[in-house]
Amino acid sequence: MNSAAAPAVLATGVTKRFGAVEALAGLDVAVRTGEIYGLLGPNGSGKTTFIRCVAGLVRPDAGTLTVLGRAPRDVVAAGRIGYMTQAPALYGDLSVAENLEFFARLEGMTNAKERIETVLRMVDLLDRRRSIVSTLSGGMRTRTSLAATLLHEPDLLLLDEPTVGVDPVLRQEFWAHFRALAAKGVTILVSSHVMDEASRCDRLGLVRAGRVLAEGTASELVARSGTRDLESAFLALAGATA
């Protein structure tokens, strides 16, 4: 972890409104390069909207947002972001390998064949590479989706609830991968409402109603709230600032 370097993601007072709904209400966050930063919050708290802002898919109404020191769209155009959507975004009528080949071509990769094998081995799907995605189980689709996200070795990984519907064994494996990537300097911004998952992050931002209510490591948040676990800490901190 290199906390002295410029933040990989720096958001200051970011707001976004969809009609009557205020999805982000002045969100401030600074994600350090090479850390795993968890956005923890209930459904509808603005986690996904913020990740979509970082992925250049949603333009904030106000506030500033820099990603890897640049505007989000520029970083996406440079192929430095890997975005794993909440539901696996894959082509059901293509095979696992064809999906990965397609995304590799979009990222402008030249040595795709070897790299596809590497990521498929990483998610334990090498023997299913020729399977049509629509025939795979939910867990296998999630693994394929992760493989497509890691394919081009991005500097910043955006993982929107990556282990929803994933069994405990696979979740363990996923986190081992995330930890290994962070050790190599990859910054990971992950959203979750699962406490077990959140406790694996280097730092957490508790998000509610489009704002970060509290920030720190899991143990810091527990200590600050005077509670025994992260879930109670979240409830206490959310209640105190509501």
Next chain:
Amino acid sequence: MRLKRIAAVAERIALGFRRDRRSLALLIVAPLLVLSLVGAVWGGAAQTIPNITFAADRFGVPPAVASRLIDALTRSDAIHAKSGTFDDGMRELRDGTTDGVVWLDGATVHIEIEGSDPLRSGTVAGGVQKALGEAVVTLGQAAAGAGIAAPKVVIDQLYGAPDYTLLDYLAPVLVAFFAFFFIFILSAVSFLRERTGGTLERLMATPLGRGELVIGYLAGFSFFALIQAIVIVAFTVFVLNVRYRGNLATIFLVEAIMVVGAVSIGLLVSAAARNELQAVQFVPVILLPQVFLSGLLIPVSQLPDWLRPLSAILPLTYANEALKAVMIKGAEVSDPLVLRDIGVLALFGILMAAGAIASIRREVA
């Protein structure tokens, strides 16, 4: 704009189609099925031959003259004629066994028709007129034997031929319609799946630009549209024996440019629809005005004045005009009319593609 990314999108569409055999069959087999039906209905005689009863008791001429006239009339191929009384004829007209009763009142020819079906009424009047003309010639030839010159009518056509069936004239517009119809539906549903399945969001988080995505789609679907056009044209020419005069390459060029507009409208519609059912509900909105106003069923020149501006903004109007000029009149791509139509179709395609690109921007910022 990277050609490699555009090619990746186009190939992705082709790969998906390769697996989706039903859609592929829909694209190719469905038009052939409908064309075969159209061929069976319109490919035979262009018109039905009406049954006509000549009321010999009301010809107002001596029986010998009436008999000769009716004899000459029955020789015409334009009608199935028979002689009878006026009362018999009227009874047959009511029970539907005859289509018209003809009698003479001095120099006036009266035709009594049933009148409940305007199309049938038209064939009666035309048939009787033609038969009368032929009878005059037949009687004139008899007179010629007596040293009197008979008039002779010869009709020459600039385009087509007297033995052209309705299908020969309709084939060009049907080719355009099928290409537009199927490609529009497939592209609308296909892109709707990108939007609702989350892949569009995923694509927009890669270096792929919106323009590259739309051009990739245009390329992917144009490829299948061209295959469809080749099959349809080959089928109409070699199986249904539709006659065409123009250059095949020009036909495909017009089709390819029209398809750009069809795919782009499909992409635009996918932005307005929330699910596949809604996308299909756009079919009548987009296609029916073109069926009625593009010259497919009714020539544009015969449309009411207030509808013509609407006809002028529909892409099928120009595709129909160009394909008719090429297939029936044998016009080349350099023909000013064909060039103008191709230009309008290209402009339409560019405008719709720009709209499709803009529709992606609205959704994903």
